Amino acid sequence: MSSFKRNNFDAFFTSICVGGFSILLISLFYYQILKGDYYLIRARNNYVRVIPERSLRGNIYDRNGELLAKDIPSFNISVIPYQIKYKKDKLFKSISVYINSDVKRLDRNYNRKFQNQFSPVDIIPDIDKKTAFKIKEKFGDDVLINPEPKRLYLYPYEFAHVLGYVQDASAFPENIKKYGYSPSERIGKTGIEEYYDDYLRGKDGGDLIEINAQGQIAGFLGKLNTQRGNDVYLTLDLNMQKAAYSAMKDKKGAFIFMDSKNGGILALVSSPSFNPNSFVTGADELTEVFKDKRRPLQNRAIQSTYPLGSTFKPVVAIAALESKKITTSTTFNCTGKLKLGNAEFHCEHAHGLQNLYAALAHSCNVYFYNVGMLTGREQITKWAEKLGLNSLTGIDLPYENKGIVPGTSWGVFKKWYMGDTLNLSIGQGYILASPIENTLVFNTFANAGYIVRPHIINKIGDTSIAVTQPVKSGIPLETLAILQNDLRGVIENDGGTARILNSLALKISGKTGTAQARGGAHGWFVGYFPYDDPKYTICIFLENAGSSYESVKVALEFLGQLKEKKIL
Amino acid sequence: MISAIFNKQLNYTPRKIVAICLLILTAISLASIYSSLHQAGKMEDLDIFYKEIIWVVIAWVILIIFSLVNYRIWFDFAYVFYVINILLLLAVDLFGRRALGAQRWLNVGGFNFQPSELSKLITIFLLARFFVHDVNKGFIKGALVPFTLVMFNVILIAKQPDLGTALILIFLFFLMGFASANKKRYFVAMIIAALLISPFVWNHMKDYQKKRLIVFLNPNAEPLGAGYTIIQSKIAIGSGKFFGKGFLSGTQNQFNFLPERHTDFIFTVIAEEWGFIGCFFLFLIYITVINNISRVAKYQKDNFARFVILGTAFLFFLHVFINIGMTLGILPVVGVPLLFVSYGGTHLLVSFMLLGIFFNICRQQ
Known part of the structure; x- marks a missing residue:
């Protein structure tokens, strides 16, 4: 290559470099010398x-x-x-x-x-x-x-478990990263505050x-x-919730009052309760709440599962009727106990000759032992699952737990004895359900065999939230009619276990249940009214209350209050 | 006679000058990185500073090794290296580590390195070998073939996406093309063609790159978004004024206003703390380095050596110009480190390798 060409290029390269550095130097001169004071002031003031x-x-x-x-x-x-x-x-x-x-x-x-x-x-x-x-x-x-x-x-206390509470996101570092909360932002915890946090926030x-x-x-x-x-509008009714809370006060358990037709929850209380405002302020009483052995933070209505006791008997009756093992006129003689091998299974009294109507009204165990033996584990658990036990109800609250139905595929390594079937027939033993699950079972009796989706949300902002369509449980209407009639006996019959509710004249149907448990028997009352066109389903569960009579009393007090205030 | 004396001096002087400049730059680098870690009156974390010392030691060792290896080896293996580099870039595409929305790093034994940095060096070898003959080879062989080869690199790098390096490779190609014996109009025609297809390139850019270009045109468009860095950078530089605020006294960088202070925005630390006078001194050093390198090219008889040196000089110039240009807001923020000063990494090693080769060429005279 000629040196002329090379010189040409070198001049070209030199001019690029000189030009480049000149531009940089001129810019620097402009920013640092000409506008230096301006930027110095901005730097001093500049804490954006x-x-x-x-x-x-x-x-x-x-x-x-x-x-x-x-x-x-x-x-x-x-x-x-x-x-x-x-x-x-x-x-x-x-x-x-x-x-x-x-x-x-x-x-x-x-x-x-x-x-x-x-x-x-x-x-x-x-x-x-x-x-x-x-x-x-x-x-x-x-x-x-x-x-x-x-x-x-x-x-605060009335709605603690349903609404939940809010806390600073700084208490939950994982949410800061995952969902882009800032540390001082508030984040909904449990209840509606958590479930609908995306909307409320x-x-x-x-x-x-x-x-x-x-x-x-x-x-x-x-x-x-x-x-x-x-804004969020709930299906809950303030007056009903207040009445429910006052009826449940100082007791341990859960209370659910629901619209039978669409599953809208009108009142839901878990007791003992706590003050959600103390979570907001981080008050000292929080420590006591956490230490409390009665576990007030637990939402017993949806998170805890319990043996169903006699409230499970209607399900056993459906299984027996559907598998044609009994009819309404089938009777068994109750002598107060039933012998199976060396073991004795007991009943409250010797009820004598019992048919289905009488056995449900008196809650006769011996009758259901016999029915259970005839029907068998497989049929009972099959119908229990058809009624929605063993599955989440889908209520719009976080942390719902489902119970257990000991079907044939459950606990395959456990040997199943006839005694287990007897226990199952009276809702004892392995079977467990949450109060909301049990509420749904009775609601299905009331609601012509359709299973609703329990819910608390009514409206978000101006948008009404559509109610999920009820699904068929597959229980024929004739069978339901038998049951509906028999459950009236529990209140209307002179020997009925919940006859004190008859004084309310609300046409209540239902079933009591006393479930044996460590620390004292649990008391259940689950029912619906009016029986000719059910509008409300009610479920009261009292932990270690001793007997179901306590639950019936809560129902009486609650419904009495509503009647007094002319809400019903 | 005179030229013989001149040549003798040449064999010796530029090497020494560049070596001294390099020592000064290393010192500036360590001081600035140390200062950049100084926050709100106290030292945050010196980890990066210690790591930088290790980087510098490795870099100097590499420099010495490369200055001892006969530079003709790079001629012999230019194509082999090119293929290896392409494979590495493909490996980044397939297994690379992602960071800050880009996939640039390859992890080798717990050590992250950037093949795109390496491709600057290898592109210089490739083009130097291609243009080594003193004849015009025509448009296809003289311009289009090397351009295509370089474009493989460019596309793989732009895909990572590393717009800065991709552009640098394209600039390198054109400069070395102009320096070659091929007709200049081939390259001018290609530049015109490139400008015509640039709208299509725009459509293939990542959103953040488009954003950066837009912000570059109007930094106040997004005072808290992408424009934030440029505004803060300008405030840091401008507030340094003539004499600067003094070592460890730059408020802008201490108060955490600037991201990537020890890497791409290290110049703001220097400008804020040492002022115009300090920047001028830094420019003088850079100009001395580039000038002395290109001076060796001027009298180089071996064409391969000449192109390698020219490529090195131009690459160094581009690095300084683009980096400082972007901190001053006259060029888009494309992520190009400041030559010999920004915190470590593959970039530092590659620059030292090129200087090592330069020293070897000087020794061979």
Whole structure:
């Protein structure tokens, strides 16, 4: 190659480099020399931050539009870490002395909620407005008042298990990563608050601001609008829930009152209850709630499963009738006990000659031992499953548990004895169900054999939530008619186990059940009314109550209250 | 006679000058990375600093090894390396590690490395070998074939996606093409053709890359989005003014306003703490390095060596220009590290390899 060409290229290359560096140098000159002062000021003022503005969560209403939960304003005392980094310990100490609180608590809040050097950290959450301004006055620029919405449950104990509660997302780091919650955002836990969190939760906004070194706002870049969450309307009825809670008060158990036709829950109580507001504020009484041996946090209506006792007898009757082992006129003689091999199976009294009607009214065990032996495990468990036992009801609450139906495929390694069948026939032994499952069984009797989907949601915002269509259980109407008639006997018959309910004149049908259990027998009452056109299904379960009579009394008190208030 | 003396000097001087410059750059790099880790008045985590020291030691060892290996080996194996590089890029495509929305890294024995960085070096070898003859080979053999070979690399790299490296390879091709004995108009025609198809390329870009280009045109469009980095970077640079804020005193970088401070945005740390005067000094060093490298090319008799050196000089220039250009907001943020100063990685090793080869070429005179 000629050196001329080479020189040509070298000149070309040199000019590219010279040109390039000139551009860079000129730009640098422009930014650093000509506009240096401007950028220096911006650097000093330039602490661009989003000051978050918390969105409001949707309100929760009952079926009649009564407010159950809402957001109210609260005031937090916050600090900006960068501002106090050299005097944090001293500042916290003097604040804690001033408000007469433990300095450890401030430190704990600080460490838990710290995000970065510039975002405010709430060291005293939820303080009354007056004290907040007093602190601000006393400590000046070192602290700031950070207003935030706070959840308030208007009927805390009554609705604790149904509504759930909210907590700071900082308590659940996994949700922060997975679902994009910010640490100080509120997250629904258990109940409706958790199940419909996506709808209730609003979208946080905030001011895009520049903060100067003193933590004061130096410029405003823009605003992200907050979006309020959707209001949620429930099928629950405030008055019914209140009546249910007062009837269940101081007892241990679950109460369910449901619309028979569509499965809308009108009242659902688990007792003992707790105060969800203390979760919001993180109050000290929480420790007691966690320590309580009666486990108040457990929603007994949907999470716990229990032996069904005599309330399972109608299911056994259906299995027997359907497999043609008995008719309504089949009788067995009750001598108060039944001998099987060396074992004796007992009955409450010697009821004498019993047919189905009488056996259900008196809850005669011997009759059902005989029926169970004739019908067998396979048929009984098959019909139990057809009625929805052994499966989740699909209620719109989190953490529902299903019970057990010891079908032939269940527990294949356990040997099944005839004694197990006898136990099964009176709802003892391996069979377990949650109160909501048992409610559905009786609701299916009431609802012409259709299984509804229990639900609590009625409306989200302005959108009504369609009720899931009931599904056929496959029990013929004739069989149901026999049962419906016989269950009336439990209340109407003079010897009926729930005859005290007859005084209400509500045309109630149902069944009592006393299930043997460790720590004392559980008491059940499950029923529906009015029997000629069932509108309501009721289920009362009392843990270790001693007998089913206690449950019947709760039903009497609850329905009596509703009648008195002319709600029914 | 005079030229003989001049040549003798050449054998010795540029090498020494470049070596001194490299030592200074290494010192600047360590100081800036140390400073970039300094946050709100205290040291956050010196892990990166210690790692950088290890990187630098490895880089210098590599430099010495490469300066001892006869550079003609790169001529002999240019095509072999090219094929290996393509295979590595394919491996990244298939098994590579993802980070920050891109798939650029290959994990070899717990050590992540970026084959796309390596392809800069190998493209230089490839083109140097292709253009080694002092004759015009015509459009097909002289321009289209090497362009196609380079484009295999470019496409695989752009797919990762690593727009910066892909563009650098294309620039390298055109510069080395112009330096070759082939007719200039081939390359001019190709540039025009490339400009015509660029709208189609736009359609194939990732959203974040399009965003970066848009933000590049108007950084205030998204003050908290992609434009945030550029605004913060400008504030850091501008606020350094003439003398800078002093070592460890840059508020912009200390307050965590800038992401990737120790890698792609290391220049902001230097500009903020050392001011215009410091940047000017840094430019002088870069210009000295590039100038001395290209000076050796000017009097190089071996065409292969000449092209390798030219490629090196131009690659170095591109790195400095694109990196500083993007921190100043005059070029899009494409993820190109600052030559010899940004925190470690394959990039540092590749730059040192090229210098090692340069030293070897100087020694061979």
